[in-house]
């Protein structure tokens with residue numbers, strides 16, 4: 001259950017409520033869309049685990065399959081999508097689950113936060129009423145109890161004067177406050193997993209940092225596993241425990257955050273790190289470095305490294321054979337995995 005008072009002191013270094021057992025276990029998840037141009041493979045054989053209290057960041061450029069991965073976890077994709085593989089939420093299989101079962105799970109054990117809270121909040125109802133509805137729908141509590149829980153939740157997410165704010169409408173709140181309300185709604189039923197898809201992209205940089213810190217602190221305190229989707233590797237350094245780097249629908253590298261920053265192996269990751277705005281890594285004219293080239297069209301499934309066209313280290317081998325995400329055994333637990341024939345941090349080829 002959620003506490004009624006926001007506690008302090010959790011901070012970035014709060015120990016994860018790690019159980020060593022994944023709450024969410026994704027294996028060989030693939031998504032294809034039927035389109036007029038043919039079949040589009042948006043997500044290809046993605047596997048990862050997330051534990052209670054852990055923040056897993058999924059990072060990559062636009063179009064690399066982050067949102068499709070996120071939506072497929074909770075069965076939110078349109079009917080033109082075919083999803084295969086396995087998504088186990090505390091042992092319950094979500095791939096192939098009925099719409100009714102998935103509706104029950106969403107908002108209860110699995111919650112989402114999206115980029116723009118204004119489109120997720122209903123402008124004609126007070127924020128309190130919207131939180132109350134979530135609580136009554138999923139937890140069957142009385143109207144009175146739900147209202148006092150709504151105030152507790154607004155307190156928890158750091159909204160000042162929550163007893164007054166609970167009766168305000170979304171347009172009366174700033175963007176950052178609205179995103180805090182969305183977090184309160186997402187946490188209302190004590191979900192085991194929270195999927196946050198670019199939750200701060202629409203916000204000012206300082207507000208972004210505060211919201212991400214809040215998410216991380218709440219995840220640790222409440223034991224919620226968080227999957228944070230972002231195109232910005234810069235924001236994950238402070239808040240993620242582990243990072244999954246996606247390129248063209250596949251995981252190309254995954255590692256604990258510090259290790260990924262210290263010893264990246266895939267050339268796409270090193271390219272992304274080059275685009276992270278840290279002092280020394282800016283181009284001489286002050287602009288961020290960008291990785292040249294474009295994410296390949298996903299209908300093309302070459303027997304090659306998908307990054308070969310853009311990679312400074314590409315060899316003939318890279319153009320004719322696809323590197324596996326290795327080591328291949330025990331995909332959820334192996335600490336550092338990458339799919340590259342000529343890793344950036346090693347003299348040795350694979």
Ligand SMILES: Nc1ncnc2c1ncn2[C@@H]1O[C@H](COP(=O)(O)OP(=O)(O)OP(=O)(O)O)[C@@H](O)[C@H]1O
Nearest residue numbers: 033035040042061062063064065066067068069231
């Ligand atoms: N309904 C759909 N039908 C066909 N293709 C789709 C559909 N939805 C997404 N795609 C394709 O799947 C690929 C992955 O899209 P996705 O939205 O997951 O990217 P993303 O990594 O979230 O990018 P961004 O950072 O821009 O949000 C893209 O090529 C996209 O065009």
Ligand code: SF4
Nearest residue numbers: 305308311318340341
């Ligand atoms: S496999 Fe080859 S093309 Fe792909 S990232 Fe590694 S070096 Fe570059």
Ligand SMILES: [Mg+2]
Nearest residue numbers: 066067068197
């Ligand atoms: Mg997206």
